[in-house]
Amino acid sequence: MATEFGKALARTETTIPGLFLFDLPVHGDSRGWFKENWQHEKMTAAGLEDFGPVQNNISFNDAVGTTRGIHAEPWDKFVSVATGRIFGAWVDLREGDTFGAVFTTELDPSKAIYVPRGVGNSYQTLEPDTAYTYLVNDHWSPAASYSFLNLADETVGITWPIPLDQVEISAKDKNHPRLSDVTPIPPKKTLIIGANGQLGRALRAEYGENPSVEYTTRDTLDITAPGLAAARRWRDYDTIINAAAYTAVDTAETPEGRTHAWAANVTGLTALAETATRHGITLVHVSSDYVFDGTKTGEYTEEDPISPLGVYGQTKAAGDAIAQTVPRHYILRTSWVIGDGNNFISTMARLAEKGIDPKVVNDQVGRLTFTSDIASAISKLCASGAPYGIYNVTGAGTPGSWYDIARDVYRLNGHDPERVSAVSTEEYFANSTAPVAQRPRNSVLSLAKAQAAGVGTADAHQSLVGYLESVRRDVS
Template identity: 70%
Template sequence: MVLFDLPVHGDARGWFKENWQREKMTALGLPDFGPVQNNVSFNAEVGVTRGLHAEPWDKWVSVATGRVFGAWVDLREGPGFGTVFTAEIDPSKAIFVPRGVANGFQTLEAGTAYTYLVNDHWSPDASYSFVNLADETVRIPWPIPLDEAEISDKDRAHPRLADAQPVPPRRTLVLGANGQLGRALRAELGEAPHIEYATRADLDITAPGLETARRWGDYGTIINAAAHTAVDAAETPEGRADAWAANVTGVAALARVASSYRLTLVHVSSDYVFDGTADRPYREDDPLCPLGVYGQTKAAGDAIVSAVSRHYIVRTSWVIGEGGNFVRTMASLAERGIDPSVVDDQVGRLTFTQDIARGIRHLLESAAPFGVYNLTGSGEPRSWAQIAARVFELTGHDPARVTPVSTDEYYSGKTGIAPRPGYSVLDLAKIEAAGFASADAGQRLAEYVANGL
């Protein structure tokens, strides 16, 4: 909670104040909470007492005329549950009340107008929590005894603190829950009640009606781990449509929801937004220049998400996780006695899904500045052929069985192949400056193989 002193300018006519001034107040530390509804409670007599109500939205509370004794009780889940704060509020004061903190007041002057801005629309479907005005545990020191106050029967019937329903945190929605990254996010974030995992069957972001598919005011974060990642299939007519639907149209729908409800949108991007011709690691602010359809759709999705005020674009490369992947393929070939030819003119770093999930959690929990972050494995870049040889070595086979070839040689005579960036190394300075340490790709590879792939 934040209590503000508001300058009140008066003369013989009366007074004037700026009751809500976004630019000044956010500069002083008020969260930019995005109010959408303004309510006024007029109270005719001294001693009118209302509350204590905890709603699933934030409030900016002030008084237009008169005075109140305000009381607030923290009903949010956690160690602060039951904490009390009180203050007298007149036109020179205003207070920011976070979601889940029960709000109540008692009028100290007749004709008091109590006003509050909220950042979600009132809904009968919303989940509310209450605590009794006379609760013996919180012991609010009401100036006027409650047996002399004007209180509604409904407010008198609110439960004691011991029976009050704690308000859970805003929900986090993870999309693409069955994918490689989705499974890693489940392992990283766990099964807390406020973490929700959704597959495409649960929530199709390309289908109409996304804006009404959830009560989005109950959410705080969407992590979009869903994408069309079939790079070569995206070059076909059907695959092109699928890639644009999942990576652009669906992302645009998510961006509209995130913007409307001021949600944090986490979006996973790719090294394929670059053409791979750089002579140094790509930085987050380098111009996008994708080669193929997949890269074009990812670049378009990045541009859309960057327009959301609260966004993290996590750009990664050469992803390895549960399910089929390059490392498992090479290990299988080694075991079956097959000697592969592998391209040696595409250079990058492997990134394991556990580290992407760990990085996303770090950005969210550390409240890092919003924007684009490169997140890959660290260490010396390697070609696909070098990585394949290392997999052979780690699985007890002769690395010389891997034959390095150029990309042109490898795909000679094949059709429907998407262009690949030759250089996929991403600069990690920004995310490291935000306090995240990327794991060494070579070490992670050794651990991955040792743990049975």
């Protein structure tokens, strides 16, 4: 069968999710033919994932009927035929509902197929002197997890053009297991960094004991330490969620604090961004309202120019710029974060019980954001396929000041809210002997983009009510 010339580059879906068949333009005449076997710009525009190939392999087969496979490696492949013709069979060996699904077709130089990680690849040559080529996006490693399936497995029932008892097959391929004995390839992992912090604990609650989720602390993975590139087999990861950050905004104004803030929020993030970019990983980064100076009238959108006032805000702004260099990134800008542990709400509740009447600033306006909402938003964004980029994620509802929130805490806990006095930020810090970071007066972030992506958050006031109720239950 002659190779078909002149086809347009096109992608066709198959019966296996993520397995795509491509028509390749082949230009030929009496002298032979020419094709662009891999052309990044054209093929990504045609719907081929930018999968980052690092190696090109060729398998040459001199006889008709040579049969190879079925091998599922933990990397992606772009497969084509350089010369000759094959019958190809692909079997889904990934965990999930499509485990065991089969797709078969013939490939000649005018066709190619994208084989995602965990889909078994096999073929039988239909012409002599066949060269089977494939681009892969990882190097072979003895530590990688492979799955194999017997070519003659009755469950998948591949109808080979030439019966298997009449062809050349390696001893290894003959002895591969049946489908019932195959170990499915698990999905790529999600790595959560900073899993012992307030947001990290909320992420633990969100993701639970999912075997594809790995939790690390600074003791088990320090992103500021040398050697991050070799700390994991990074091709096994799909997503990195960075819940580690330096958040002591006032201490960041000291010489020592400045060093720690830049190390955690910028230097460490830079190493993560480089790793994510190199291995095609989605990076989730949590940012802050402190990237803005708070002088805008109205809500801040994701497109507003940044203008941080202090060291902490500067490090978060720098982190945003670094995270945006990763092709697959989600940046969640948030404000006034409340989570498990010591925080403004728990402090106000404690002062109320002790009979203390606090002075609280009334010239900073924003919305509370509970860590459970941030964790939920991260999970939804990663699962939804929403466009990569920056998303504002805070509690919803009517903004208020810290003074307003303190009064709500007192009232909801059965205390007189009039015990809370209002002061300006300048008055509050007037007698401080330690460095004080400037705060944005307006921390209200627009939620329209996140809501359009299907990522909604609870009303901040209602979340406050629920939070205080849970605290009271825990105490009683």
